[in-house]
Amino acid sequence: MPTRRTRSAVLTGALAASALVLAGCSGSDADEGPVVLEYWSWAPNIEQVVAVWNEANPDIQVEVNTAVAGAEITAKLLAAAEAGNLPDVSNTTYDNLPSLIINDIAADVSDVMGDREAETAGPAWNLTTFGGVNYAVPQGTSPQMLFYRTDVFAEHGIEAPTTWDEYAQAARTIHAADPDTYLATFPANDAQLFAALSQQAGAQWWSQSGDAWSVDIAGDASGQVADYWEGLVDEGVVATMKTYTPEWQAALADGTLVSWLGAVWTPPLIEQNAPETAGLWQAVALPQWTLDAPAAGVMGGSGTIVTTQSDHPEQAREFALWLNTSDEALNAYIEHANIWPAALSGRDLDGLAEPPSFMANQPDFYDLAAQIDEYTVEVTWGPNVAAGFDTFNNAFSDAIANGTPFRDALETVETSVVSDLETLGYTIE
Amino acid sequence: MTSLTSRRSRLRLAPYLFLAPALILATALLTVPIGYTVWRSLHATRITGGGLGVAEEVFVGIENYVRVLGRADLLPSFGRLLGFAVIFVPTAMVLALVFALLLDNVSSRLTRFSRISIFVPYAVPGVIAALMWGFMYLPGVSPFHDVAAALGLPRPDFLGHSGIIASIANIAIWGAVGFNMVILYTALRGLPNELYDAARIDGCSEWQLAIRIKVPLVVPGLILTGMFTVIGALQVFSEPNTMVTLSTAIGSDWVPMMVVYRDAFITNDLYGASALAIIITVVTLAASFLLLGIAQRRAFGSESRS
Numbered sequence: 001m002p003t004r005r006t007r008s009a010v011l012t013g014a015l016a017a018s019a020l021v022l023a024g025c026s027g028s029d030a031d032e033g034p035v036v037l038e039y040w041s042w043a044p045n046i047e048q049v050v051a052v053w054n055e056a057n058p059d060i061q062v063e064v065n066t067a068v069a070g071a072e073i074t075a076k077l078l079a080a081a082e083a084g085n086l087p088d089v090s091n092t093t094y095d096n097l098p099s100l101i102i103n104d105i106a107a108d109v110s111d112v113m114g115d116r117e118a119e120t121a122g123p124a125w126n127l128t129t130f131g132g133v134n135y136a137v138p139q140g141t142s143p144q145m146l147f148y149r150t151d152v153f154a155e156h157g158i159e160a161p162t163t164w165d166e167y168a169q170a171a172r173t174i175h176a177a178d179p180d181t182y183l184a185t186f187p188a189n190d191a192q193l194f195a196a197l198s199q200q201a202g203a204q205w206w207s208q209s210g211d212a213w214s215v216d217i218a219g220d221a222s223g224q225v226a227d228y229w230e231g232l233v234d235e236g237v238v239a240t241m242k243t244y245t246p247e248w249q250a251a252l253a254d255g256t257l258v259s260w261l262g263a264v265w266t267p268p269l270i271e272q273n274a275p276e277t278a279g280l281w282q283a284v285a286l287p288q289w290t291l292d293a294p295a296a297g298v299m300g301g302s303g304t305i306v307t308t309q310s311d312h313p314e315q316a317r318e319f320a321l322w323l324n325t326s327d328e329a330l331n332a333y334i335e336h337a338n339i340w341p342a343a344l345s346g347r348d349l350d351g352l353a354e355p356p357s358f359m360a361n362q363p364d365f366y367d368l369a370a371q372i373d374e375y376t377v378e379v380t381w382g383p384n385v386a387a388g389f390d391t392f393n394n395a396f397s398d399a400i401a402n403g404t405p406f407r408d409a410l411e412t413v414e415t416s417v418v419s420d421l422e423t424l425g426y427t428i429e
Numbered sequence: 430m431t432s433l434t435s436r437r438s439r440l441r442l443a444p445y446l447f448l449a450p451a452l453i454l455a456t457a458l459l460t461v462p463i464g465y466t467v468w469r470s471l472h473a474t475r476i477t478g479g480g481l482g483v484a485e486e487v488f489v490g491i492e493n494y495v496r497v498l499g500r501a502d503l504l505p506s507f508g509r510l511l512g513f514a515v516i517f518v519p520t521a522m523v524l525a526l527v528f529a530l531l532l533d534n535v536s537s538r539l540t541r542f543s544r545i546s547i548f549v550p551y552a553v554p555g556v557i558a559a560l561m562w563g564f565m566y567l568p569g570v571s572p573f574h575d576v577a578a579a580l581g582l583p584r585p586d587f588l589g590h591s592g593i594i595a596s597i598a599n600i601a602i603w604g605a606v607g608f609n610m611v612i613l614y615t616a617l618r619g620l621p622n623e624l625y626d627a628a629r630i631d632g633c634s635e636w637q638l639a640i641r642i643k644v645p646l647v648v649p650g651l652i653l654t655g656m657f658t659v660i661g662a663l664q665v666f667s668e669p670n671t672m673v674t675l676s677t678a679i680g681s682d683w684v685p686m687m688v689v690y691r692d693a694f695i696t697n698d699l700y701g702a703s704a705l706a707i708i709i710t711v712v713t714l715a716a717s718f719l720l721l722g723i724a725q726r727r728a729f730g731s732e733s734r735s
Contacts (some may be wrong), residue, residue, distance in 0.1 A: 060604070393681060
């Protein structure tokens with residue numbers, strides 16, 4: 001945990017920096033009183049990031065509303081769009097962005113983002129650009145990583161697995177040595193993880209060519225991942241508890257689970273659930289199917305949209321850009337919310353020279369993140385990800401409970417996603 | 430003459446004036462929202478334009494109903510609802526009646542305490558109750574598992590597929606018994622003591638007194654609480670919805686109300702959710718009227734004849 005003193009030091013620094021910015025822009029017309037922008041976000045401590053902006057921009061004041069959780073923000077935005085009271089700016093996860101675009105909520109932000117491709121991390125650029133139009137200013141990327149307990153691995157004489165075969169072997173060794181301990185859990189409620197693992201294996205669950213969409217959820221690449229995990233579940237060498245549940249939190253804390261297929265945002269979550277294991281975790285790249293061609297999937301991440309109903313779109317775009325690309329905002333974000341910025345300039349900031357406090361034993365943590373970004377695959381999310389993920393959760397819960405093939409569950413998801421898209425009026429290839 | 434007509438017209442207006450507040454409230458709070466939901470259920474968004482396209486709201490007739498009713502997850506969710514109701518309704522009713530009769534029979538200082546302690550769970554919000562019981566079911570923290578282990582018994586699987594319906598029903602019963610009991614107990618206290626005296630003089634045992642005299646006389650109370658319990662069963666939502674994260678056996682389509690919630694707020698299909706909401710409302714109303722009809726013919730019908 002950062003101490004209060006370091007926090008305020010960074011804030012003071014950021015304030016000083018923004019004061020310079022303020023001195024720089026003096027030509028704005030302040031005749032009509034300040035423009036007020038409403039901004040929705042679920043990021044922790046976002047108020048402190050916005051305070052930096054408000055201090056520097058007396059003409060454009062931003063009011064933050066944090067009463068929205070990441071998972072509900074789409075539902076809330078859809079309702080607000082209908083009521084005609086959308087905020088000016090909002091955060092959204094990448095997988096929900098397409099649904100915000102088709103519902104005419106996310107506006108074109110190309111005039112601030114259009115020329116920033118070279119300054120933006122590749123995965124984030126792909127996730128926010130559709131048909132050559134930028135619909136969001138990307139905030140961060142989330143390179144997939146494997147986190148494991150170094151003490152437990154050392155005890156059993158296992159090295160960090162670099163291939164999925166080694167990973168399976170590690171699962172067997174650990175469970176054989178102690179039947180109460182598992183290398184991992186296969187969580188039926190984590191479609192995001194399974195999607196990312198499938199992407200790593202080469203699957204594109206949604207893709208668009210011309211005006212038609214194609215859906216490949218039950219194809220060979222995803223099937224390979226399904227067979228692999230079904231094998232481990234059948235062998236009984238991985239647990240099947242759901243993630244983000246009390247049972248899972250307890251398992252992380254008491255050492256029942258000794259690794260986690262997570263992403264760059266994982267350390268604070270482990271810290272929250274198992275603070276006493278600080279210093280025992282190590283992050284490595286995901287195990288690979290083929291070592292010569294490393295790949296990683298997309299595991300979360302979010303960006304900032306300007307809505308179509310904003311009365312001050314220009315100022316809103318300016319704020320959205322500042323929020324995700326300026327040094328002072330990113331410094332505050334890194335300090336308070338542990339992000340890995342999509343803006344490449346942000347990656348050289350001092351805050352990222354050191355690993356997250358929970359991973360203090362691994363100084364190269366962010367170098368690893370940057371490396372993984374290099375081979376993260378290009379991903380397109382479709383317009384009905386939420387429905388697809390929900391079907392995934394139910395289908396895989398059933399498959400685990402009834403011992404039915406995982407490939408059948410994938411078929412169920414694909415059928416449902418395709419019929420959903422067809423109902424909406426899309427052409428499916 | 431003129432004063433007479435004006436008085437007459439005033440008289441003719443009077444009932445409507447008296448009805449107005451109720452009518453306005455009913456329209457604003459009931460008819461309009463239901464009408465809006467019906468309107469919604471007949472519309473949907475469709476995509477126009479290439480690529481991602483733009484969604485437009487169009488009239489689709491009964492398409493949402495056909496789609497919702499044709500979904501593979503709907504029938505199982507009604508099945509689970511039925512399973513839940515079969516456990517929940519009789520147990521909650523019988524326990525409430527037994528507690529009410531016991532409290533009515535025993536006159537001691539403990540009565541007041543027992544009455545309150547049976548009633549208190551009703552005051553505990555469903556979400557809190559579900560969390561509380563959820564942790565008692567959860568392997569790893571469950572006290573029942575410790576007890577079972579101490580006795581050398583197999584660990585009960587509260588959250589697995591086999592036990593989950595009963596586990597959820599148990600939470601709901603725990604919350605519902607107190608409310609039903611208080612209504613039945615009040616009905617019992619309202620019965621005249623002379624009846625009991627007469628019965629006792631005729632040689633009626635306490636058991637016979639309860640079964641032959643008290644129970645038939647509180648039938649109206651039983652019907653009322655029965656109705657509430659059935660409607661409560663059809664609306665079950667917060668208990669399973671809270672336990673979703675605790676059990677692999679509960680999906681987001683566990684009972685019909687959860688399907689509505691899921692469609693409206695997780696998968697963002699307000700139109701399908703509206704259609705399903707209308708279907709569930711119709712089913713609930715039909716079930717309530719049917720039960721009420723049967724019960725009234727049995728109970729009140731004979732009463733009015735006598």
